[in-house]
Amino acid sequence: MPLQQGGYQLSANMVPKKSKTVVEAEPMSSTIKLADLDDPVVVRVLQATALCIARLGPDKTTGDEIAKASGVSRATLYRRFDNREGIFASLLYARSIPFVAPVLKLLSGEKNIARRFEDGMVFALLEMSHDPCLNAFYTAGWAFPNLALIQSAYSHLFGDSIVPLLKTAYQQGEMRRNVPFDALMSWNMTQFLQLASQAPWEEMALRYQIRHFVIPVLIPDAR
Template sequence: MSRDWLADDRADLAAERILDAAARLFAEHGVTAVGMADIAKAAGCSRATLYRYFENRQAVRVAFVHRETRRIATQLFGAVGDIADPGERVVEAMLGAVRAVRADPMLIAWFRAGEAGPAGRISQDSDVIESIAAALFTSTELTEAERGRLARWLTRIIVSLLSSPGRDEDEERTMLEEFVVPLVVRAFA
């Protein structure tokens, strides 16, 4: 094991290297099959070093999901930020999120058969994901608690589309416009 791996004194860079290694393993072997020893070996560090940054494998998973959620959200907010209609903004953001995950082998691995459980649990327990999703709704008509519930519900729908896709994006768009948009619009009425 090379000592130069530890020479990096910036914890954020070391953590990023670990998350990058974990991501490759998730894509190759599946999220649930990857253990801490696998991650340490792929990252080129000792297990002790890995545990210095991440308490356990769930902590690695959560950190990875949060990192990727922030990355995708930055892209989505740029793409939907000028859409005034809340229903249209939500549909475009949700479909954009689904497209981004499907296009990335390291992300879609979380939604293969038997793998969606960890992603679903993290997405529903994550204050980071909830706050990012709630940021789609800047209207003062909704309370913070209402925005949070709406964000958790929309996140569940995104996880559902990733785990059980529609026939194609047109069908998914139609379902979102038919069933989600009326509820979002009603929330702003």
């Protein structure tokens, strides 16, 4: 029976098909592995970890706490995950899956590129802040490995959907071309996480920040 936290249920059938095998993401300075999210034990561990993080925060959520809450041994825990950061990255990936399709739809709309980008960021930031687990990560501070594991999870999550869409816009000249695409995306992710760390936001204030301090860097001709 899936555990429920803040109105959100995590279950194996919510995971994209590509997650059937162990995959590797590439954060800035190390590799964090994402677990097999079709594994019932992994789902159970991630549900328990979400409850621990919502209660204790990421920094105080230890391997022992996770093992106790999930009812699995430490040996079983680390057979599924390399380390605590692997658990956290897998959890961030799984909890963020529901937001990919709506953001992709906003980015693929008929508005100009600047407004589509703004709408996508606003939706993601406001909706993700309502998830106690995600919000705990975002507001936990900027110390590594927090930033690295978030980037690790999201590089995989968005790599097959949102990133190709933005790369097409970049290649078509809709985005700033005098900066390499990867550097532009890395900068944008940093801005996204910085804004997320300042939640809660009022929508108009968030739109102002994105419109005046993020969009002009990504899209120099934005109006």
